[in-house]
Structures are given as structure tokens and as C-alpha cells.
Amino acid sequence: MGLIVQKFGGTSVADADRIRNVARIITETYRRGHSVVAVLSAQGDTTDDLIDKAAEINPNASKREMDMLLSTGEQISCSLCAMAIEAMGYPVISLTGWQAGFRTDSAHGNARIKRVNTERLMQELDKKSIVIVTGFQGINRYDDITTLGRGGSDTSAVALAAALHADLCQIYTDVDGVYTADPRMVKEAHKLEEITYDEMLELATLGAQVLHNRSVEMAKRYHVNLEVLSSFSGQPGTKVKEVVKTMEKSHISGVARDKNIARLALVGLEDTPGIAFKIFSLLASSGVNVDIILQSIGRSETKDISFTVAKSDMDLARQVLEENKESINFDRIDVSDHIAKVSIVGAGMINNPGVAATMFEALFSAGININMISTSEIKVSVLVDLDDADRAVQVIHQRFYSEFGDK
């Protein structure tokens, strides 16, 4: 008998049948005696359709008006879901982002939640109503509608769970949990019962795409118990929490792959102090996020610096550096997006020094060349050729889950 926040993504509410399915999940939870707040995304293609409508009229529309437009998507899915629950005979009310008390900053299209005023929500919960809330949106201090950007509905759900001190925040999606690798790529991949926030954060960053990073970060900060599960299967999902029971047993939690990256290499840099600072502060001030950085060991008077960025930032990064070629002083830039990042993540690896070596050995045995390496306390990432990426995930997964017998 607790308070449960449930979040349903766009595919889960794509049509009338799926909305009814979501209504069933919500009402079953309610019937078990819980208070339920459900956060919904827009239906399937709605957001894309609205973006197309806008592009036809003004491809450079202001983000303020785009938010006004796009926020209707969740309002539609939420009111329809409330109607489905009404038809089942349960008390229900749908609330927009502003009605539910979401206050954000003014970064239209990518706003941050500043607080959630839960007064109205508490009133409705006190009345024993099921509350359906539009994800992805809020209002700023001028009462203008804002949207939260990518993964926004997950973040809305976690923020609500935090503000309402919910017992659990369930993220319903089209996969039934977090897997040791992408099941479409690795058939032996299996679902994890539990995973830590930190592991989930690494996996999210690395392209596992189950949960958006912002929502996991927020869940970690406010100690929100998360569960990722499928709105279609009815099976238990993966729990995301601070400490997981099975941590001792497994060395890694998963293998992930990110094809959406590019590598830039600055060749023939003068070996002067502060040159790395200059390069990366230039990129940072242009809004380019740099991921893995590799600096060659200075054997001569010149050195090379390589780094990876999101593929979408590749051209901007190159342009910024070319424009500052004289002040940075380099020979040339090599750029490639024919690469991928393959990573293993596991809170257990910090106490198992052999984990990275096992990964490298698996890749060596498969004849896969490693381009760059980056490590943290709970992950090891390598850059490989794009064509080797899927095979790399398979051989690494095989090596870990046969040698160590993790299940």
C-alpha cells in the first residue's frame, strides 16, 4: 500500500488498444491498494507529425513556439488514457505539466525541472483519484510552456516520484528490462534483476537507451527506487537502486555499444604546456561535449591529440578547430565517424583487476583492433572499427558470461 509513479513511453500509448492496455496496468496497480500517478509520453508518431507541421510552416521556428506546439502531444495521450480509465469505472483525472506543478527554467526545448509543486497532485490523491500527468513538459516563471528535451518523460516521472516521496517509480517501455547486452545482437544476453544507479548511468551513456541519463542521475540524487519493465510482457523488470544484492557475484553488468560517435585527431601539435586546455575549452565554449581523450606520448617535438564526440557534433568540432588553427598550431585534423565505442560496465570490476584484460583478450582473439581505451571505476570502453562493433559486443559477452558463469 504505497504510492507508485508509473511512466509509459510513446510506443506504449501508440493507439487505442495500447492506451487501454496501459489503463489496465494502472488500474490493476490501483486495485492492489496503491496510490498511482502515471506519467505519459505523446502517442507514437504524434511528436514527429507535429514537428513536420511546424517544418512546413517555418523550419526555423522559435523553441518557445515549438514547445507550445509539441506539449499538446502529451495532453492528448493523457486525456485519452483518463477516458479509458473512466470507461473501466475508476476515479481518474488528467493534469498537464503546469497543472501538475512542474516548474522549469526557461531553456525551451531542453528545460530543467526546478521544482514540482505537488499541492494539486496531493489533493487529487487524497480524493483517491488516479492521476495521469503529461510527461516532458512544465512552465517557466513567465507561465510559458517548456519541454524537457530528450528523455524528458522519464525525468518527469522520477521528479514526481522524488517530490511525492513515492515508494517506487516504474518506467514502462518496449523492452522488459536492462539486459547484459542488446538481445537483438547477442542471443545469450539475459535480463538483469537489479543494477546500481552508477552502472545504469554508464550503460545509458554508452548507448543502451533504456533510460535517459538525466532521469537516472535524478533518481540517484533523490534515492528514487526505479524499475524498468515492459508494458507488453507483464513480467518483472530490472530494479535500479543504490546497492544491489547480486553485486558480489557478477563482475560486469552489461556490454554496450555506441555507434553514434566520431573521432577527431589533431596531428602535429607543438608540445607546449596548456595546449590541451586551449583545445578543450574552445570546444566546450562551442557546446561540444568531448568523451574519450587520448594524447600521444611525446617522442618528438610534436604530439597528437585524439578525442571522440557525438556524431552530430563532428562538423561543429572540426569547424571550431579549423577556425583556430593558427592559435592552436597544428598540422592537420583527421576525422572519422567509421568507429564505434564498445564498453563493459560493472560495479564489481573495481575489485577485479583482471576484468579489463579479459575484455582485451576477447577482442584480440577475435582479431578486432582496439583504437583507443578509456576506463573508469565501473567501466572499460574501447574504440573499434564500426564494422567490428556488433561482433565485439558478442565476443565480449560470450567471454564474460561463459568464463565467469554469471547468470
Add this chain to the structure above:
Amino acid sequence: MGLIVQKFGGTSVADADRIRNVARIITETYRRGHSVVAVLSAQGDTTDDLIDKAAEINPNASKREMDMLLSTGEQISCSLCAMAIEAMGYPVISLTGWQAGFRTDSAHGNARIKRVNTERLMQELDKKSIVIVTGFQGINRYDDITTLGRGGSDTSAVALAAALHADLCQIYTDVDGVYTADPRMVKEAHKLEEITYDEMLELATLGAQVLHNRSVEMAKRYHVNLEVLSSFSGQPGTKVKEVVKTMEKSHISGVARDKNIARLALVGLEDTPGIAFKIFSLLASSGVNVDIILQSIGRSETKDISFTVAKSDMDLARQVLEENKESINFDRIDVSDHIAKVSIVGAGMINNPGVAATMFEALFSAGININMISTSEIKVSVLVDLDDADRAVQVIHQRFYSEFGDK
């Protein structure tokens, strides 16, 4: 150099091209030095599409959730129109009903505007922004979204014009003004330059369908200068105001026809005092609006009472009366919806006693039988057979506009 409120209906914003056309009208007004607030309806079929979506999920959805759903239609058209104006390089902002300060009662689906808090609107106008406002909607005192029901966007526009003390409220529609008769029916019909509120009210009630009654009543009460014009033709429309210049000249302003009525006749009523009161208070308490009432002159112990109602209320009216047959005490009810009401409207007729006679004479000459007659200071209505309705309009129009030479 004044403040102009412009309202554009669903057909005026049906697609991207039409939205651009509306944006041109708005920006041209702005370029002439006016402050402009534009009130928009939802695009063409949007509202019907949303209603279909709801019906698929719950045909008996609550009106509260229907309002939540339907209000997205105007939010979409308004943000798209703002984007079109942005593309033309003008400062613009779109506001939802609640952002624009529309406060209503809680009658979801048919709410009444209680007030418009113009603070935000004034701020935006002070910044020299064009303001685009969603018609048809507001919020009640619980901050729930409400819609205004039929003709709601016209009412929104007039309410805004009243609250902002606008110099003019232009209602753009798909006809280019108010005509002396329906131009599709009477080819000699011509557009009126001006018309009084009262005449417009009679014409609206009588089925002219250019402006909704609620908006005309509000315009009359708050002395809002209205103009009805086409968003396609670019021609001047018809001005609706308190007193019109041309009133002396013309005896009638227009001929209207309403096919959407039914007549009920209670036959064989006892001739006791208070019987009419009993009948019509019963109907009123059931929400049935009665229009024309005719009571036969009592030649015997029994009498008949006939009256007209909207066709949609016909069955309800009959049912209410049948259920109270004993207490009312009548022989039978005759019901017919094979009738139409044809009316002439004109502020000038009060001083011209011959006007009604001219109308009757025109109908007599054409062999059209008159069923019931009802008159007020500025109109004469007759009931005719449905098959005679269009011809009745034609012969009346011809008689007035050839005999009196009005133009």
C-alpha cells in the same frame, strides 16, 4: 492606430497555406500601425479527429477530459500561426486560453467566460508583439481547462475585445459579410455594409449562421464594434454596431430561413387558466427552448396550442408532454418537422407598418401557405412547408429589393 482583435475560424487555418494567409492578414494590420490580437479556432478537421479518437476509447468520456483533449486543437493552430509570423520577421507570441487570462465557470463543454485577466496580454502588447490567442477555451477556478461550446471562438474574440477596449473586433470567416439573404439561394442577394446588433441577433437566431448569438449579445452589451469579413477575399465586410447610418433608407436588412425546427401542436386542451404556464414551464425545466407559440382562439370548451422547438429537441419535448398527459389533459399531440421558418429582419420596420403586409402578399402571390406568424419590433417570422422554404426566401427578397429599390 488602434487595437484590433481579429478572429479566424477553422477553415481559415485549415492547412499551412491558409495559416500563411492568416499570418499575412495579421501582419498587414500590424504594419499599418495597429496593435493586433488574433484569436484562432482549431484547424479544419482537428476537433472532429480528436472527438473520433475519444469515441474509440470511451463514447461516454467525461466533459472535463473532453475539454482537456479538445483544447489542444487551438494550441496547435496558434503555435503554427505564430511560427508563420516569425518566418515573416515580426515579433509574435502565442498564448493558450489560461495564459491569456480566460477564466470561466465550470460548465465543461459549454463554459461561460467570467472574466479575462489581461495582464499578460497587455505586457505582450506593450512589447509590440503580435499576440495569438487560442479561442474556445479557458480555465475554471480549479485551474481545469474548459471549452466554451458552439461559437466559442467568436465569443473569445469579443470578450477579448471588450476586456482590452479594442477599437474593432474583426471576425474572419469563409463568407465575406452578412447578406440580405443566403447568396447560394438568392442570386440577387447583396452584402450589407452595416447592420445593428439587434438585427444581427435576429439573423443569427434565424439561421444565418455567420456569427454565433453569444458573441453578438456580448458585443452589444460591451459596445464592441464588430466586422464580419472573409479571410480569402480581401474585401471589406459587414460592420455590426449599435446604430447604422443606412438604417433610414432600408426597411429590412435581410431574409433568413431556418430548416432546423419542428412544430408540436397540443390538440383538445381544456380551456382552463394557467394551462399555457404549466406546459411551457414543464418544457423549460427539461431544457427545451420554445420559439414561436400560437394559441387558437377558444371557440369551444377546448383549445389548441402550437409551438416550435429546435429539431433536436423535438423528441424530448414530445416525451415530456406525453409523460404529463394526465395533468395537462389534452387529446393528442401532432408533431411535424416538415416545416421551416422564414423571417425578415430590419430595424427600420418598426416605423413602416406595411412591411409585414408586403411579406405576406409576396407569399400569397407565390401560392405559399403561411402556417404560423410571429412578430417582434424588428422581425417578422412565418412558418411554411419545408418544400416552400427556399422559394419563400426568393420571392420575399425579390419583392423587397425590387419594390423598395434598396441596395
